[in-house]
Amino acid sequence: MTTLADPVPGGRPGDVERATALSGELAGRGVHGVVLAYVDTAGIGRVKTVPTARLSSAAAWGVGMSPVFDTFLANDSIVTTDVLGSPDGDLRLYPDLERLVVLAGQSGWAWAPVDRITQDGDRHPGCTRTLLRRIVTEAAEGHGLTFKAAIEVEWTVARGDAPGDAFVPATTGPAYGATRQVELGDYIADVLAACAAQGIEVEQVHPEYAAGQFEISVGALDPVAAADSSVLVRQTVRAVAGRHGLRVSFAPAVVGQGVGNGGHVHLSAWRDTVNLHSGGAGRYGMTAEAESFTAGILAHLPALTAVTAPSPASYLRLRPSQWAGVFTAWGRETRETALRVVTGTAGLRDRAANLEIKPVDLAANPYLAIGSLIVAGLDGLASSAALPDETTGDPVRLGETEAARRGVRRLPVSLEQAVGEFRADEALRAALGPVLADAVIAVRLGEVASVAGLDDDRVAAAYRWTY
Ligand code: GLU
Numbered sequence: 001m002t003t004l005a006d007p008v009p010g011g012r013p014g015d016v017e018r019a020t021a022l023s024g025e026l027a028g029r030g031v032h033g034v035v036l037a038y039v040d041t042a043g044i045g046r047v048k049t050v051p052t053a054r055l056s057s058a059a060a061w062g063v064g065m066s067p068v069f070d071t072f073l074a075n076d077s078i079v080t081t082d083v084l085g086s087p088d089g090d091l092r093l094y095p096d097l098e099r100l101v102v103l104a105g106q107s108g109w110a111w112a113p114v115d116r117i118t119q120d121g122d123r124h125p126g127c128t129r130t131l132l133r134r135i136v137t138e139a140a141e142g143h144g145l146t147f148k149a150a151i152e153v154e155w156t157v158a159r160g161d162a163p164g165d166a167f168v169p170a171t172t173g174p175a176y177g178a179t180r181q182v183e184l185g186d187y188i189a190d191v192l193a194a195c196a197a198q199g200i201e202v203e204q205v206h207p208e209y210a211a212g213q214f215e216i217s218v219g220a221l222d223p224v225a226a227a228d229s230s231v232l233v234r235q236t237v238r239a240v241a242g243r244h245g246l247r248v249s250f251a252p253a254v255v256g257q258g259v260g261n262g263g264h265v266h267l268s269a270w271r272d273t274v275n276l277h278s279g280g281a282g283r284y285g286m287t288a289e290a291e292s293f294t295a296g297i298l299a300h301l302p303a304l305t306a307v308t309a310p311s312p313a314s315y316l317r318l319r320p321s322q323w324a325g326v327f328t329a330w331g332r333e334t335r336e337t338a339l340r341v342v343t344g345t346a347g348l349r350d351r352a353a354n355l356e357i358k359p360v361d362l363a364a365n366p367y368l369a370i371g372s373l374i375v376a377g378l379d380g381l382a383s384s385a386a387l388p389d390e391t392t393g394d395p396v397r398l399g400e401t402e403a404a405r406r407g408v409r410r411l412p413v414s415l416e417q418a419v420g421e422f423r424a425d426e427a428l429r430a431a432l433g434p435v436l437a438d439a440v441i442a443v444r445l446g447e448v449a450s451v452a453g454l455d456d457d458r459v460a461a462a463y464r465w466t467y
């Protein structure tokens, strides 16, 4: 279980004792350091590390880190908002000991996600993990709802010996091809072994469509654990690649044209132990609540794009007929609508039915992405929003008139446009709070400015090895 209690100066009850015991155990297993991991507003994974012997101090008092990273861009330049981006101040990083694991792909290291609190012990309004914990807790306490989530991870495997920042795929052969599985079989087997050792429940791994591309999918967890897991999976996939002389990219697009790397989110809402996406009287077994939850996400999707597709490179991926789901439509098992209703196989539906959200990539901060999707769904629930008609096939073939008649919209075609939609979505901004919402806007506009005038290939190259 994820810890839903906020960190407090001195440590949450029991944490210091637990950390003291853990650090002895870790030292016995040859662990020298603990990675304290979080994801910034731009979607970059940032870390501090402490020697294993300092874990109990970290559990009690946190580890210092500047709040300036909340307005860092992917290229490490800094933008500012009214309250963020200044060189002043400090925050404390508190590891979630429930989620600490020994890293199987990096000898001598353990890893834990952190929440960030102020030196005075208050919630930091820029901490996305704290925000997601709060959204989940409030949904449970206020509405009796819980959620399960999983993030699919698509990535590109490149040769580690290519010159400079060039991209040379590490494997050849067709999509889903046996050739790729054979050529990179040792690497993928080591990824599976590392995931298993870390308690990550992998469901599938396969060669994907684009050059050098693979995908790993994991079992659904509570939303905070799912976001943590997505960070850990990427740390693992990258670390194991390094041991094989390979280089990986989770960027939405590693080249200017063609199919990119997605980070589709699977999400289901539950009341008590009942999956609301199954066994109901609505379409494909959805309950009325699941239909409204889906309608809420659909309605907020243009604004959500600023959160789920936060990089200029995201818009190289978000093009029609590339399975990225760029139209505000839904369909059962439809891979070109933004929302894919997954019913699961007969016999498994009460457990497996869920909603897949496709216009999400791995530049997105996973805590912010899942939290924003839940907020949008809950907004639909609160207003009993009606889910429009299903769309089958590729919405691109509808044509403008029919698309307009059905309320099917093309998602933003640029990050700038997405920011405009986000600015106009008061409910979403309010859920994030003014500090975080302003940081999202400032960071996105900073990214837009940083690639002004670049063509598609150069935009892809600018972010290729960043995520
Ligand atoms: N690579 C596609 C994307 O960018 C997804 C392919 C698939 O359907 O799994 O989202």
Ligand code: MG
Pocket (backbone or CB within 6 Å): 154, 208, 215
């Ligand atoms: Mg895929």
